[in-house]
Amino acid sequence: EDQVTQSPEALRLQEGESSSLNCSYTVSGLRGLFWYRQDPGKGPEFLFTLYSAGEEKEKERLKATLTKKESFLHITAPKPEDSATYLCAVPPYNTDKLIFGTGTRLQVFP
């Protein structure tokens, strides 16, 4: 069964304290893994697409990496404005629908 699992469920960091969020997936024939950021009461905002193992993408303090079984979202020296829920999603084989994980709620304190 196609599945996406994210951990941890919640993460509290001090400003400047780097960490990583995990997204494990089980899907036949990966056609991409997507990371989104969601602020409270808002729709998810697209961050990255990763297509193959070994691929990396960066944006400001965020770097996403991909292996054959999981993806990591590394946050370097986070700031309070990085506080949000981070979602990952994959499309099952031969479809454009997305299966989402339950997200990691990140809080960064000054």
Added chain:
Amino acid sequence: DGGITQSPKYLFRKEGQNVTLSCEQNLNHDAMYWYRQDPGQGLRLIYYSQIVNDFQKGDIAEGYSVSREKKESFPLTVTSAQKNPTAFYLCASSIQGKAEAFFGQGTRLTVV
């Protein structure tokens, strides 16, 4: 500005009433989707449409209906048959053949 517009932002419904949530996009995307988000759960797919005048049920379609008469529009009706409609509803769109989806800002529906 290109994007996806959902309206209203907040919606209150009395039990037994049908309500319709609006979703409009000007990205020229062929595919459109409706997801439901509940606290502690991932986004769950309600309905999706890959082309005008065609749509498919997602994982939780019971109690919902949709139409796709125009490429730009994909309204969702929450019927009285939906047992637990209070949730955050998200509309998304994507280019046909690409799963990379872009989302609207959501509609929060509350049953009173």
